[in-house]
Amino acid sequence: GATLKAAAERSGRYFGAAMGGDRLNDAGFLAIANREFDMMTAVNEMKPDATEPNRGQFDFRAGDAIYTWATQHGMRVRGHTLAWHAQQPRFWAGLSGSALRTAMIDHINGVMTHYRGKLAYWDVVNEAFAENGSRRSSNLQSTGNDWIEVAFRAARAADPGVKLCYNDYNIENWTYAKTQGVYAMIRDFKARGVPVDCVGLQTHFTGGSSLPGTFQQTLSSFAALGVDVALTEADVTNAAAGQYQGLTQACMNVPRCVGITTWGIRDSDSWRGNESPLLFDRNSNPKPAYTSVLNAL
Numbered sequence: 001g002a003t004l005k006a007a008a009e010r011s012g013r014y015f016g017a018a019m020g021g022d023r024l025n026d027a028g029f030l031a032i033a034n035r036e037f038d039m040m041t042a043v044n045e046m047k048p049d050a051t052e053p054n055r056g057q058f059d060f061r062a063g064d065a066i067y068t069w070a071t072q073h074g075m076r077v078r079g080h081t082l083a084w085h086a087q088q089p090r091f092w093a094g095l096s097g098s099a100l101r102t103a104m105i106d107h108i109n110g111v112m113t114h115y116r117g118k119l120a121y122w123d124v125v126n127e128a129f130a131e132n133g134s135r136r137s138s139n140l141q142s143t144g145n146d147w148i149e150v151a152f153r154a155a156r157a158a159d160p161g162v163k164l165c166y167n168d169y170n171i172e173n174w175t176y177a178k179t180q181g182v183y184a185m186i187r188d189f190k191a192r193g194v195p196v197d198c199v200g201l202q203t204h205f206t207g208g209s210s211l212p213g214t215f216q217q218t219l220s221s222f223a224a225l226g227v228d229v230a231l232t233e234a235d236v237t238n239a240a241a242g243q244y245q246g247l248t249q250a251c252m253n254v255p256r257c258v259g260i261t262t263w264g265i266r267d268s269d270s271w272r273g274n275e276s277p278l279l280f281d282r283n284s285n286p287k288p289a290y291t292s293v294l295n296a297l
């Protein structure tokens with residue numbers, strides 16, 4: 001019958017999910033993943049704290065387990081993430097300035113070399129902007145405003161074949177200051193030849209906030225800069241079917257919107273506690289939002 005991945009593939013797109021390593025022992029999860037999805041993201045296992053617990057000592061076991069399962073089941077994999085203010089290696093806390101900058105570059109080189117040629121996308125930098133559209137303050141930002149472009153240049157050199165993404169949340173509404181801040185950075189990067197290939201919009205819709213009417217305009221505006229766009233971590237409070245339909249439709253209306261990922265599969269997989277924000281319920285049954293997404297693909 002019809003599945004999310006089959007429907008997405010009709011237009012050359014993918015339909016993805018995120019999984020934690022614990023789900024590798026969850027037959028119910030794996031069955032839906034295998035049936036419905038053709039792209040996988042590791043929830044935590046490819047983050048900096050997971051892959052480089054001690055300086056220069058990389059640990060890819062958890063990330064590789066997800067990568068291996070996904071690719072053995074015909075999926076591609078999005079790498080998430082290399083440079084972020086959160087979930088950093090503990091040793092980064094003791095570093096600043098050029099020492100932290102060097103540690104970031106070494107981390108990018110170490111992780112991307114391991115996965116070279118294997119991944120479809122990397123979220124090179126995650127969540128670097130504040131709500132007011134300026135740079136979020138962080139230890140990485142304190143190393144100098146050029147830390148993001150340095151990260152992207154290092155990433156391109158480490159694995160020239162993978163698409164390099166900037167990923168953030170609350171950048172779905174075109175009129176929002178944060179969206180404009182990210183847009184200005186991507187425009188500047190494209191103008192100066194900084195290697196960025198895609199923008200990931202996390203698409204966490206919370207607390208009854210409605211789908212911004214400008215969402216499609218945001219996607220098409222980024223795309224017009226010459227980058228792909230993707231919905232990378234979608235979840236919606238109570239899985240409002242109309243919002244899921246709208247975010248899917250927005251992606252479908254923008255040729256450079258390459259795919260949609262939900263942050264988990266069943267409500268029991270979600271990081272958002274009891275908000276029931278995903279397409280499948282705790283008993284693995286598809287919810288009304290599943291049907292509205294499927295019909296919009």
Ligand code: XIL
Nearest residue numbers: 043044080126127169202233263271
């Ligand atoms: C979340 C995970 O789902 C949690 O398990 C973890 O405790 C915190 O991170 N934006 C992101 C994701 O880019 O990496 C976050 O994932 C959710 C918000």
